[in-house]
Amino acid sequence: MIDDQGSGYGRNAIVPEENTRLTHVGAGTPMGELLRRYWHPVCMSSDLSDLPKYLKILDEELVAYRDKSGKVGVLGAHCCHRGTSLEYGRIEENGLRCCYHGWLYNEEGKCLDQPGEPDASPYKNEVRQPCYPAEEYRGLVFAYMGPLDKKPLLPHFDILEDDDAEYLAYRNYSRGAVSECNWLQLHENAADPMHIFSLHGMNDSLFDFADVMGIKPTFDFVHSDRHVSYVRTTDVEGGNRLIRTSTIFVPTGKCIPPPDVTGTDPESETERARMVGWWVPVDNEHTIGYHIERIDPGKRIFQPPDGEVTRDYEETQRVPDDWEAQVSQRPIARHALEHLATSDRGVVMFRRLLNEAIDAIERGEDPPGTIRDPADQIIVVPSGNEVIAAGETAPVA
Numbered sequence: 001m002i003d004d005q006g007s008g009y010g011r012n013a014i015v016p017e018e019n020t021r022l023t024h025v026g027a028g029t030p031m032g033e034l035l036r037r038y039w040h041p042v043c044m045s046s047d048l049s050d051l052p053k054y055l056k057i058l059d060e061e062l063v064a065y066r067d068k069s070g071k072v073g074v075l076g077a078h079c080c081h082r083g084t085s086l087e088y089g090r091i092e093e094n095g096l097r098c099c100y101h102g103w104l105y106n107e108e109g110k111c112l113d114q115p116g117e118p119d120a121s122p123y124k125n126e127v128r129q130p131c132y133p134a135e136e137y138r139g140l141v142f143a144y145m146g147p148l149d150k151k152p153l154l155p156h157f158d159i160l161e162d163d164d165a166e167y168l169a170y171r172n173y174s175r176g177a178v179s180e181c182n183w184l185q186l187h188e189n190a191a192d193p194m195h196i197f198s199l200h201g202m203n204d205s206l207f208d209f210a211d212v213m214g215i216k217p218t219f220d221f222v223h224s225d226r227h228v229s230y231v232r233t234t235d236v237e238g239g240n241r242l243i244r245t246s247t248i249f250v251p252t253g254k255c256i257p258p259p260d261v262t263g264t265d266p267e268s269e270t271e272r273a274r275m276v277g278w279w280v281p282v283d284n285e286h287t288i289g290y291h292i293e294r295i296d297p298g299k300r301i302f303q304p305p306d307g308e309v310t311r312d313y314e315e316t317q318r319v320p321d322d323w324e325a326q327v328s329q330r331p332i333a334r335h336a337l338e339h340l341a342t343s344d345r346g347v348v349m350f351r352r353l354l355n356e357a358i359d360a361i362e363r364g365e366d367p368p369g370t371i372r373d374p375a376d377q378i379i380v381v382p383s384g385n386e387v388i389a390a391g392e393t394a395p396v397a
């Protein structure tokens with residue numbers, strides 16, 4: 001029988017505000033300012049063809065392009081003359097020319113030409129198109145959208161540093177290119193080892209986890225000031241033990257080990273992660289994912305060959321996946337309504353790190369993971385799979 005405590009009356013219709021401090025991404029908001037102290041992937045290098053690429057990142061409209069001399073620019077989308085979007089502009093040798101009245105901008109936002117103005121006019125030197133620093137790394141274009149005097153070095157990752165290896169950069173898999181929800185609930189998913197058992201293991205998951213993920217694991221969590229890792233242990237049939245370590249970084253990076261590990265082969269399946277990904281806020285209620293994966297000969301890659309998956313509603317109900325689980329938490333998950341449990345320790349830790357990182361910039365300090373010394377530019381990734389043979393014990397980390 002439904003009693004007063006269970007009744008939805010007075011409870012279900014009232015949805016408290018979202019946790020704006022951790023979820024909102026606009027300029028001037030606490031998280032928006034934290035996010036603007038890091039580099040974010042904004043598109044793939046392969047997106048920059050002979051046409052400009054329209055982007056929305058951190059609730060700002062942008063256009064990325066590669067000029068004919070090879071330089072990459074990230075400009076505010078709306079021309080500073082009268083607002084036409086530069087996505088309709090023409091790429092030239094040293095810049096991007098607005099389609100409307102032909103003002104030409106370079107990657108520093110300098111106006112190089114105003115065909116409608118008198119030859120001697122100094123006006124072009126007085127206007128500036130908003131711009132952001134851009135750098136490429138392994139097939140992704142990164143932009144820094146924060147204060148220039150605080151600009152850190154672009155992080156590199158040790159698992160992506162072999163210049164002889166092949167790399168694949170791609171947008172997110174297993175869901176549409178833009179997820180219709182807040183970035184944080186997507187990002188927290190990779191600190192949530194339980195869902196791999198329940199969502200992926202108990203369903204016929206699209207995401208290609210091996211059957212071993214359907215064995216109930218034990219898990220633990222470790223953290224520094226800039227990352228949370230879960231350490232997920234499964235006793236595999238036959239006596240092997242599988243230890244899987246997956247990591248999320250402050251603010252948006254993640255490093256997930258290969259999902260197709262079976263736990264049967266200590267030799268070939270013990271390996272470090274080969275992929276780094278990011279959830280990039282488009283605005284408060286939309287998010288896009290980017291990844292860089294190292295392609296090792298003979299090893300499976302994450303990216304399904306046919307790219308994005310589209311599914312009808314009934315199928316999503318029968319076989320729900322990450323997209324259904326996370327987008328349906330509401331456009332912005334309401335922390336005030338949650339009942340966090342022991343399996344959410346990683347989520348709790350990560351939210352604490354974000355709060356501490358916001359505190360740090362509010363005190364005028366650099367947030368965790370800010371790299372200024374080139375000697376620190378390469379991040380050593382803690383993620384991987386380890387298969388321990390029956391009878392052996394795990395080495396003490």
Ligand code: FES
Nearest residue numbers: 079081082098101
């Ligand atoms: S609106 Fe861009 S040149 Fe006039």
Ligand SMILES: [Fe+2]
Nearest residue numbers: 189195200322
């Ligand atoms: Fe998942």
